[in-house]
Amino acid sequence: MTEPLISKKELLDLTGISYGQLYRWKRKNLIPEEWFIRKSSFTGQETFFPKASILSRIDKILNMKDELSLDALADVFSPQLTEISLSAGAIIERNIVASSTLELYLTIVSHEGNFPFDQMLRIFILHKLLHSGMISLQEGTMIIETLESHFFTCSEGKYELVLTRKMGVSMCLLVPQNQEIYFDNLIKEVVRIPFAEATEELKLLLNEGGREE
Structure with a gap:
């Protein structure tokens, strides 16, 4: 549209x-x-x-x-990923995501050491969706598996994460931003998150020191 x-x-x-x-x-x-x-x-x-x-x-x-500064704001608004990385403890301490979200992510993806920005972004997207109450844990697992498989194919372009349901069956899609998708009447679009928007939110959180409880 x-x-x-x-x-x-x-x-x-x-x-x-x-x-x-x-x-x-x-x-x-x-x-x-x-x-x-x-x-x-x-x-x-x-x-x-x-x-x-x-x-x-x-x-x-x-x-x-x-x-x-205007230069710092330009970095926040840029869709480009940054060089920052944080340990699991720092992510929780700075309230970037809830500990339960990080724990769920680590049951899906094996990881040791610090988390680079791109990985924090995937965890942050999971956090946003879980804490919105709009997705289930099973759908959260599917979203992370999809992002882990295809994130770098889509991250440099303008893409969005879309979750749909049809008769209780969920599907996760990565589509070009603002692309109209036409479904049959039984499919409902549950959530749509632009990567650029999530990137901006996460950069702001990192600049401000974390999210408010």
């Missing part, structure tokens, strides 16, 4: 930011180049943005720019 657009003028009026701020944030990679969409209008060429995405991003920038 295509996201509704907002014009540059409407965006500046609605958010109160200046033209200079908008383009400075673009130069700093806080706002992706592909969000600047040039379209013909009755006045000539005009710039539009995906409305929900740009408003959410500007709200985050305004709320966090006093706590993080």
Whole structure:
């Protein structure tokens, strides 16, 4: 489904930011180049943005720019994985995920030593879904097995994790972000998590020192 657009003028009026701020944030990679969409209008060429995405991003920038530098914010918003790694004890101590989530993950995946960012991201996605109450432990196991098998194939692109159910039978899919999927009437989409969104959340948690209880 295509996201509704907002014009540059409407965006500046609605958010109160200046033209200079908008383009400075673009130069700093806080706002992706592909969000600047040039379209013909009755006045000539005009710039539009995906409305929900740009408003959410500007709200985050305004709320966090006093706590993080623009370069640090650019790293948070980047879909690229980071070099950070943490021990199991540090992950729990910093409240990145619950100990029960980490324990479940370790029953599925054999691991020793520190956890690199990509692995923490998979555990974090599991944590989000389990603690939402929307998936079962069995579905959590299936999600981790799917992510472990295909994560690096999809991590560099814009992909989403989708969980569906049909008559009590679950299926886990990794699909291109914002891709419309058409199911038969008996299939229900249970959850959809964009990798980029989860990456951003985890980076923020690591910058802030962990999640709130």
